[in-house]
């Protein structure tokens with residue numbers, strides 16, 4: 040292919056890829072399959088490899104991740120990234136309204152209320168429509184240049200307007216927007232599943248996972264984490280027809296192809312604001328991203344300017360935080376579970392307590408390091424927290440309530456199930472989401488014949504996500520392993536009806552059902 044021809048083809052591919060990207064990430068209405076998208080991307084990557092001087096910084100090929108960096112460059116924020124004042128009560132919100140009225144010298148103005156995303160703050164700078172800089176908040180004045188990592192986020196435009204967006208008119212010469220990067224709840228679960236598979240320590244919550252990902256120096260690894268972002272602010276605008284308010288700015292950014300906070304509305308008064316506070320709290324658990332409250336802004340930019348800021352935060356904006364779903368209870372025991380990959384995971388056994396509508400008697404303690412960090416000891420009063428649909432976790436220990444000399448918790452040196460030695464495995468072969476990542480290796484039972492690991496493996500194997508073997512429940516698996524009837528996964532398929540009937544609480548009918556379930560599963564492809 041000659042260069043001019045390649046150039047044309049590349050242009051076309053880029054336009055198509057960015058349009059499909061927009062349809063997928065922002066409109067959630069994809070027109071082509073992931074496979075076809077990957078195919079187009081492959082074609083572009085091949086052409087760019089053949090004609091390297093045709094590579095541009097806004098090519099969608101950057102989304103799969105460029106070359107690793109040595110370290111991040113420090114950048115100064117032209118407009119500081121301020122922190123927000125937090126309030127926890129409606130009275131404080133009323134006081135905010137009173138202060139704003141006084142500051143503006145009038146009682147009538149509009150608010151803009153939006154979900155407060157519990158993510159990682161980012162700044163994006165566009166020059167003549169091209170994404171020039173993606174930066175972290177840092178200390179508010181200086182942040183890290185993480186542009187190459189930011190480019191891997193499918194919902195962030197590399198160039199505006201995005202092909203397929205509804206924007207018409209001139210693009211500002213300079214545009215800086217602010218937003219929150221986050222990891223969706225589904226993706227967070229996937230990342231931790233992958234970590235479990237690789238015997239690595241878990242991320243405590245989606246925000247930690249997101250912050251940790253953005254700090255990676257290899258953009259390819261960031262791409263694999265599949266981060267997302269929501270835009271909520273306009274920091275700089277140089278060009279014709281600037282927006283005059285937060286609501287106008289968000290509509291404008293949406294037109295350009297940005298993914299703005301979906302639930303954000305203008306309110307005429309505090310009555311309206313409280314209505315939004317209640318409505319957003321109700322659907323909080325159902326969202327794919329974590330929120331910890333709402334942000335209330337004075338809508339008009341002119342009014343924002345009049346109000347100005349204190350030494351650390353703007354006077355025209357405030358966060359209302361939902362009551363934390365936290366409660367204190369007694370840590371009655373720490374049980375060690377052995378997973379199917381042999382990882383020893385400590386679980387807090389709690390004095391049962393009510394937390395956001397459910398009775399909680401167990402919480403995650405993640406790993407040995409976490410127990411040491413918290414200095415959690417059996418008998419302590421601990422604070423537990425539940426966020427979204429994630430299992431509750433121990434947040435802190437109330438040392439004031441510690442009575443007497445509670446002994447430090449000693450992590451077992453032997454597998455609680457098989458009694459064999461535990462330790463850190465050597466070099467873990469890491470595949471899938473995290474190629475070549477070295478992360479803290481968890482403590483594992485090193486016995487390949489460990490019954491707890493076999494039980495875990497069988498439960499996984501029989502589960503919906505793998506072979507989906509009907510009627511093979513947890514108690515049956517436990518018996519099969521404990522009675523030595525199943526010593527590896529393949530043994531399942533050599534079970535005879537007479538073996539199965541001999542199990543406890545197993546009638547003829549359920550034995551038949553189980554055999555049928557195993558038989559049916561043979562028709563399914565092997566899980567990967």
Ligand SMILES: [Zn+2]
Pocket residue numbers: 377454455456457458459484485486489490491492
């Ligand atoms: Zn073991």
